[in-house]
Amino acid sequence: MATEQQSQAPATTAPLPDAIEKALVGGDLAPLSTEQRVIYYRHVCESVGLNPFTRPFDYLRLNGKLVLYANKGATDQLRKIYGISITLPNQRDEDGIYLVQARAKDKDGREDEDLGAVPILNLKGEPLANAKMKACTKAKRRVTLSICGLGMLDETEVESIPGAQRVAVEDVEAPLVSPEDAVKLGRLVEALGELPKMLAFYKVKALGELTAADAAQAIRMMLQRRGKMREDLRKQVGKGWEVRGDVEAEPFTFKCVACGCISESADAGALAHDCAPPEPA
Ligand SMILES: [Zn+2]
Secondary structure, eight states: OHHHHHHHSOOOOOOOOHHHHHHTGGGOOTTSOHHHHHHHHHHHHHHHTOOGGGOOEEEEEETTEEEEEEOHHHHHHHHHHTTOEEEEEEEEEETTEEEEEEEEEOTTOOEEEEEEEEEOTTOOHHHHHHHHHHHHHHHHHHHHHHHTTOOSEEHHHHTTSTTOEEEOHHHHSOOBOOHHHHHHHHHHHHHHTOHHHHHHHHTOSSGGGSBHHHHHHHHHHHHHHHHHHHHHHHHHHOTTEEEESOTTSSOOEEEETTTOOEESOOOHHHHOOOOOOOOOO
């Protein structure tokens, strides 16, 4: 029973790097580098069990600050993950403001409440109906974020904030690795047998989550190591054997210069056979 509950809880989140923590005073992402924003974005997602690749949050410029706000994808996912059910026990018109009270309960029985408010003064017919529905949506979204401990704006609130400006992700986050480089890196990492180590080092779950800059650095590093390995093997097997295999991918093999036989291991035992030594050049 306990393990079942654990598997449904969001993954434990590693603490943010100090530099990011410090730059984040007041929840402003503007001082962060584009790479740090990628890390922060994933951190927030992970802290509540959301998949960052579904882009549950968007960026907003507000009073000179850069902040995250939750879109519909965030609240939809959260309701599913936490089994949140919502009721609207009270709706009323208060001096031209339509107020909706929303009550949320998650699968563990925790409860929370919040309000959605939309001005309806002088509205009639369809605009009035739309405004009331909007107040309900707002209330549901706000209470969902609130019960999950996410102190951020929802997109239904963003629309009504004067001066709030949505920002394209490409403009504020570092670009991710290209599919070509992800494949190249994948082959290198496989050849070196270091995928788990690599993912842990960059704190990602798949190579495709790396930023372009991190991936390029990793590729350079791995190519160097593979090159060095090849040099070392060449020295180890001596003149009678040729080291074959692409630095970028497949495992190295060894071809006998005299008889052309191929060995897959540089072990002295695997390489030993009794063909004639190579003719001196
Ligand atoms: Zn041979």
